Amino acid sequence: MTEQPSPEIHPAWLPSTAFRAIASRRVVVDGDGPLVDTVRDEVIRAGGILTAPGEPADLVLVSGGSSGSPHPSGPFGSFGSSGDGFSVSRRDGTTVVRADGPSGLLNGWFALARDVPPGRHDPALPLRVLDHWDNVDLHPVMGRVERGYAGGSLFWHDGALREDLSRVRDYARLLAASGINAVTINNVNVHATETRLLTDRRDEVAAIAAEFRRYGVRVHLSINFAAPVFLGDLPTADPLDDRVRAWWSRATARMFDTIPDFGGYLVKADSEGQPGPHTYHRTHADGANMLAEALAPFGAVVRWRAFVYDHRQDWRDRGTDRARAAHDHFVPLDGTFHDNVIVQVKYGPMDFQTREPISPVLLAMPRTNLAVELQATQEYTGQQKHICYLPPMWSAVLRSVRVRALAAVSNAGDDPFWTGHPLAQANLYAVGRLAWDPTLDPIAVLDEWITWTFPEARDVLHELMDDSWQTYERYTAPLGVGFMVRPGHHYGPDVDGYEYTPWGTYHFADRDGIGVDRTRATGTGFTAQYPQPLSDLYESRDTCPDELLLFFHHVPYTHVLHSGVTVIQHIYDTHFTGAARVAEMRHRFQKSADLFTPAVYARISALLDEQLRSAEEWRDQINTYFFRKSGIPDARHRRIH
Amino acid sequence: MTEQPSPEIHPAWLPSTAFRAIASRRVVVDGDGPLVDTVRDEVIRAGGILTAPGEPADLVLVSGGSSGSPHPSGPFGSFGSSGDGFSVSRRDGTTVVRADGPSGLLNGWFALARDVPPGRHDPALPLRVLDHWDNVDLHPVMGRVERGYAGGSLFWHDGALREDLSRVRDYARLLAASGINAVTINNVNVHATETRLLTDRRDEVAAIAAEFRRYGVRVHLSINFAAPVFLGDLPTADPLDDRVRAWWSRATARMFDTIPDFGGYLVKADSEGQPGPHTYHRTHADGANMLAEALAPFGAVVRWRAFVYDHRQDWRDRGTDRARAAHDHFVPLDGTFHDNVIVQVKYGPMDFQTREPISPVLLAMPRTNLAVELQATQEYTGQQKHICYLPPMWSAVLRSVRVRALAAVSNAGDDPFWTGHPLAQANLYAVGRLAWDPTLDPIAVLDEWITWTFPEARDVLHELMDDSWQTYERYTAPLGVGFMVRPGHHYGPDVDGYEYTPWGTYHFADRDGIGVDRTRATGTGFTAQYPQPLSDLYESRDTCPDELLLFFHHVPYTHVLHSGVTVIQHIYDTHFTGAARVAEMRHRFQKSADLFTPAVYARISALLDEQLRSAEEWRDQINTYFFRKSGIPDARHRRIH
Structure with missing residues (x-):
């Protein structure tokens, strides 16, 4: 290429x-x-x-x-x-x-x-960072950007640093204007080539840092915890081994020789096959603190991801609950991390689903610096083919937690619109704004973005975007149960796609009901990970919010929601109205050609066609699946295949 | 590499x-x-x-x-x-x-x-051919051999002809000893590199042919119907265009200049995205006859696959039945194919499932030369990780049809045991023997193979292999309904994996029952494609064989089979006994280490571990799926998760 x-x-x-x-x-x-x-x-x-x-x-x-x-x-x-x-x-x-x-x-x-x-x-959060899951080498399964839907990487091309970094400078300027002050430039899954960015390829990191520096954005690197072994220097990566500690000190010092304002490390350890301290019977704190000590002389930080769970689970084992994993692993370590460690926690206990309860880890580590991790890239939320303005979801989390940092997985790539879907830019913009001030009204942030970007189209864009997250939720997995996406690529519906896999993501639908019992009384006990009053709120079907009911409870299809309809009728209703709303959005947009350049109009128009096709596919598969299972007809007699 | x-x-x-x-x-x-x-x-x-x-x-x-x-x-x-x-x-x-x-x-x-x-x-069938689905270039999804489970190709390595063809000569000798007299050396899905085997890379074909020639085995080539366009020579591949006809005549003549005993072409046209005559509004006969005319002066044949269906089907369209497709496409053309055309028909109407009724095409084209196509490579039958001796299934088909040729997709590769699983050699051996004499008892053929190959282990191998196909059937998709495999790679269970995809492979299970209504009376009318008495036999639930019931009928879980048990109890019973049988097989084999070389014992032993793990996974997923759906407990109170 x-x-x-x-x-x-x-x-x-x-x-x-x-x-x-x-x-x-x-x-x-x-x-x-x-x-x-x-x-x-x-x-x-x-x-x-x-x-x-x-x-x-x-x-x-x-x-x-x-x-x-x-x-x-x-x-x-x-x-x-x-x-x-x-x-x-x-x-x-x-x-x-x-x-x-x-x-x-x-x-x-x-x-x-x-x-x-x-x-x-003043910014509410001192660290406001975008994490790029960009691969230097084309990955045979994950491609150029893992979970990327906006073309290739802005930094890397075909195994090497891009020759022309002018777009990196433009990107840095955009980020600075939104409030972002740091960027991680490679995937948290650190493969062979990317491991070397820390050592013999750090000049490439420096070249990128030079572009970002101009706009006050500091560069961070995802590192391979096993780098001392992987690069052939040592027989172990044990964080308590003196040779290992010296190796990281030297490597880090060399990095700061090259990049004096280097920002720090991001680590995915002991997670989904990545190496980590558990190999050596050490704790996450042992691993994070070792890196923190290497970084401390330079005033830099290590972010250590809390996304740790058993991805070799057996669906027959009802005693294991993936939602519990991060809390089980990390909360006992509260107070043992160094000051320049940030434990980075996904907003929910699972994995960037359209609707999850807040991660209890974010409420349970008062003596640890925490970052909340959001996903601007729309892995489970329409992959930048669907309009899905996410800040209303983010805002609810950000208002509930006290953290030191906000990290978001970037949705930007080398696409001419930066984010594939031109309207997905709004999610990128909002990351910086909400990191600066989490109390901002997300619709006001959207309005800012429209004012700067598509000022002529204010009305139509509010109509398309304000409630687009709720619309996406309506036609996809219901009532907080999550997943139901095609395994692997995570686009489009497959209700049982993950039901019998090792990933620990279940819905337990049978002919009578659906949902995961995570109560203390009869389920996995996950609700006990929350402080009061949340713990009791989620524990009881009577007080659990409708939109999270199936995350916490297994209920009959005939269970009546607070909204007054049964679970099964709610499923039918939301799926019909969700898809119908997309049809309306498309219709509304088609009347607005004069408000956009031809290129923008053509791109959004084609994507709305796909969003409608996909929303109808979701509607029909979900409705058919639950009609086949429950046998309960739609009270309003709409067509179920 | x-x-x-x-x-x-x-x-x-x-x-x-x-x-x-x-x-x-x-x-x-x-x-x-x-x-x-x-x-x-x-x-x-x-x-x-x-x-x-x-x-x-x-x-x-x-x-x-x-x-x-x-x-x-x-x-x-x-x-x-x-x-x-x-x-x-x-x-x-x-x-x-x-x-x-x-x-x-x-x-x-x-x-x-x-x-x-x-x-x-005398051989019953004049053409006894193994089709290799080998790719010259590593394919990004399908690998070195499409649906290959025995390592890489015997012919190609890393985009080029292998330097050392001594294994090809050994392979030719093995095939000749089994009765095979022809081999197709590249995948029916003909990609860019492979298209050139017909033209500028035919010296590589000649080098392979030289090895096979020594043992009387003639080489065939899978061709790209759009080669004249693809190679940039012509603006069309219309089979009635004189330039196209001249192109194929010249290309074919040059092939025979290079390889005087070249065997002929194999074509997958207008199928799963491959090009074909439909692009030009021509029939399969137009396409096949054009190639036949190019081959006729040399006494060679074209095999034209009947595996044609709509792979962009919508699951919501209940009027389309993939099982009907080959008959709908080809039977009207009976009598219009030239004498040196062979229409190659898969044994069943779907796609190499563990149990299918015979393809009605094989019974409906008396004025056409037909080949029956089997699959020695175990795409849907355990991928050479499971012991599954297939000739009992093949034999039933072969005894029911009058064809001119038998073609089987090879299960051989560069694995030291040729077929990955050492016992899968028996399927390869039996292809040649049954092509020579389709009336042979498949267990007698197995006994021949054991006598030649593992003479010390006669008893244990009969115990492991005689009923291994029925055992595999017991723990996988029930009663002829087919599929229920993981999409893409086709290994392991996923009951709904294909239920809502465009491939046209459904089971329609709901809370009340399961199966595909393919009757004339109330279904897709597929039964009408059979001659009497088969048509009536399959049409009626009363006479349809149990093992094909769900292929032809949608029935309640409480429907009582001829065997006397209900459909749901049959599902539970066969899945428990199927997995238990594998445990027995493994136990039996483990007592037989002294009958095998250490290498053979180790390989089979490891694969039996995997077969048992997989059989238990099938048992549990299938049983749980149908218990969740039907709510009917196992009459024998065994554990369903």
Whole structure:
């Protein structure tokens, strides 16, 4: 394969008009260092007139603090928080942005484009990171980007670093404008080639870091826990072995020699076949702390994923519950992780399903730095063929937890629209905004994104997107039971696809009922992992929210929901209305051709055709499956095949 | 990849002891030509003493007829029949084998090893062919051999012809000894590289043909119907276009320049995405006859597969029945195919399932040369991890039809035991023997193979293999309903795996019953494709054999079989007894280590472990699935999960 010339790249939320208010205005940029220079370049790009400090100006941007030391002091500095905040004031026709440091100045600059109100602005979370599951080598099963639906990687092509990194710079600018301050540039499943990014291929990491640095985004690396063995240097990767500890110290020091502002490591250990400390009868804390010690001198962090479970489960074993696994593994370790370890926890106890309860791990480790992990890439939520604006789901989780970081699996690739589906950009944008302020209204964030990206199409996009997550939920797996997707690629329906597999994802539907009994009283005891009042809330069918009923309870099809309908009728109703809603969305969009460029219209139009086909397939398979099983007809006599 | 040095290759049914009766005997070989020379070499290899005609001898082998003209006269000659037969007589201590020609002499020679009785011996079918689904290039999904479970290809390695073809020669010798007289050397799904075997890569075909020729086995090629377009020579592959016809004539003539005894073409057209005449609104007869005309001057044949159906079916469309497709497509064309066309028909109407009714096409085309197609490779029958001796199934079909040829998909590869599972050799051996004489008792054929291959282990192998097909059937899909395998790779259970896919393979199980209504009265009308009395036999639940009930009828779980038990109880009973039988087989085998070499014992032992694990998985998934659906408990209270 050779690199193809790029088609026209969509500007996403930074069109040329984003800073039109700056054109011909006098702007003072006061401060030193590369990020301050980036702000100066931005002013010039926007058509502003750079003016000396003290001269009359329409806009004054003042960077306080350091000029960008590569080693912010202490582990929390390393999270990226120092200097990210800024304040805005207006006086006598002059807008003044006063930042705590150069990164705050850049944040303030981009905030101007969305008419930030006067006052103090600080990020709620110091680390706001996008994790790319990009493979350097084409993977025979997972392709160029694992669970990627937006073409190839922005960084890698055909086994090597891309020659032209100009899109990486554009991407960094987009991310900075949304609030992101870190990026992990390779898949958490670290294969042979990718293992070497840590060592003999770290110049490639440095080349990418140089592009991101310009916009204050620090680069992180997914590492192979067994790298000392894998690279042939040592016979063991035991984290308590002195040779291993020395190996990681040296490798990390060399990384910082090459990239002084390197951000840290991301580790998937003892999970789905990846190596980890369990091989050596050590704990996750032993593994994470060893890496943390190697990183500590440089003020950097290790993120250690809590996504650990038995993926060789036997469906006949009713005593094992995958939902329990992360809590069982990690909560006993609370308080034993070093300060520069972040335990990174998926928002739900399973795996990025359309609807899950919040992970109890996020509520149970007060003495540990936690990150919540979201998935912007739509693995289980329509794979960027379906419109599914996810922040309403994310927002509920983010408002319920106290974490130090937000990590999201990126949905961006080398697609001209960045995210395959042009409207999936909104999920990417919202990651940064919600990481900056988790209390933001997700629909207001969507409105911001529309304002910057498709300002002509505000009404139609709200109609298509505001409730698109709920719509997707309606025509897919019901009432929180999850999965029911085709194994492997995870697109489209297959109700029993995972029912008898080793992955631990069940629905237990029989002729009488459906759902997983996770109660303390009669089930797997998962509800006991929650603090009160959640534990009792989920334990009782009477108080468990309808949308999570089948996650926590096995109930008859005739069980009456709080909504007043039976489970089976709810299944029929939501699947008919869900698919009908997609038909409406498609109809609505088709009347809006004049609001979009031909390329955008054509792409969205084709994807809505597929979304409708798929939604109807979901509707029909789910309805037929449950009609065959229950024998209960639709009370409204609609067609079930 | 580089070619590895071979481990020790198993001699299969030609161990060094096969011809021990010849050692030190005086043997006259009377005749001329390469195949007669092969017999002379065989005599020397066996330790016989070549003696001049007229001298006293213990064994006299006389070849009559031609010395092996590369162009036997007429199309039936081209099938390979001329000269294949021989007679055996004994007089005054001398055995005389008198053959119709050199190939008959070789057949007679190999027959001696199995104590052929005196009398006349002629093959029932003139063409006895193994079709290899071998890919030249590694296919990203299907690997080196499509549906291959015995390692890589004997012919191709890493995109090229193997450097060392000595195993091809050994393979040819084994095939000749079993009665096979032709081999197709590439996959019926003809990809880019393989298309060129017909043109610029035909020297590689010639190199393989040279090895097979030594043992009287002719080489056939799977061709790409769109080759004239694919290779860039023409804008069309329309079989009625004069340029296309001329292209095929020239390509075919060049093939015969290179390989004078080339056997012919095999074509999968308009099937599962392969190109064909339908693109040009022409019939299968138009396509096949065009190729037949190109081949006719050389006395060669085209085999045209009848495996044509809609693989983009919608499960919601109850009016389409994949079982009907081959008959619907081909029977109207009866009488329109040229004499050197053979329409090759799978034994059943679906796709090599463990139990299917005979294909009605095989009973409905009296004016067409037909081949029956079997599958020695165990795609749906345990993938050479399970012991499944198939000839009892094949035999029932072969005794019911009048065909000109038998074709079987080979189960051989570069595995040291040829077929992965050492006991799967028996299926390969039986293909040739049943093609020679379809009336042979399949257990007698097995006994022959054991005598040649594992003579010490006669008792245990009969215990393991005689009823192994019925055992496999017991623990897999019940009562002829078919499939219920994991989509894609087709190994292991997934009851609903194909239920909602485009492949047209359904069971329609609901809470009340299961099966496909293919009756004339209320179903798809498939039973009308059979002649009487079969049509009425299958039409009625009262007369339909139990083992095919769910292929033809949708019945309640409480329907009572001729065996006296209900359908649901039959499902439970057969699945418990099937898995228990495998446990018995494994136990029996484990007591027999002294009857096998360590390598054979180790391989079979490991595979029996896997067979038992898989059989228990089948038992439990099938039983749980139907218990969940029917709610009817096992009358014998065994454990259902």
